[in-house]
Amino acid sequence: MPEQNGKTTIELRLRDAAQLFNSLDPFPFREGDLAAEAEEYILDWARDLPKDKPIAIVIHLERPDAPHKPLPDLATAITRWFAGRASAETRALHELFHDGRLAFMIGFVGLAGCLFLSWLLTRGQDGPFARVFQESLIIIGWVVIWRPAEMFLYDWVPILRRRKLYRRLAAANVEVRPPQA
Structure with missing residues (x-):
């Protein structure tokens, strides 16, 4: 559970960005669903982190996507996903x-x-x-x-x-x- 700038960090190592999302989702970024395994992994780690510190998520990509394909905005996709889940809980x-x-x-x-x-x-x-x-x-x-x-x-x-x-x-x-x- 490393810390960076006072934030507790969750690290993910992925083959490529698509591994983070549900493969059946027709809109795989920004509006898309996180893969259940990815969500559960992030949640499991987040539950164990100190409750009084902010969280940082670091995603290590093993290989880049195809050169003609732009890198998706993973930060926006992840934060929107969890904001949507928070709204659902409300x-x-x-x-x-x-x-x-x-x-x-x-x-x-x-x-x-x-x-x-x-x-x-x-x-x-x-x-x-x-x-x-x-x-x-x-x-x-x-x-x-x-x-x-x-x-x-x-x-x-x-x-x-x-x-x-x-x-x-x-x-x-x-x-x-x-x-x-």
């Missing part, structure tokens, strides 16, 4: 909270319904069967509200963690080093 977070609000309303109505039904059906009833029935409805009501609570308490944390990582990678300084003669 949308996922908004959707989670939207779905969570809907689930919470449904869960709250379900909990209230179970509590009311428990009270209504066991009103004036004594005995172990009435008590078991009452407690069962209360448990069902709390189970109905559990998933919305889980969404608001826990599910957003990994989304924020991924978004922060993608933003760091989108802001990374990307340097392409041609093969050494």
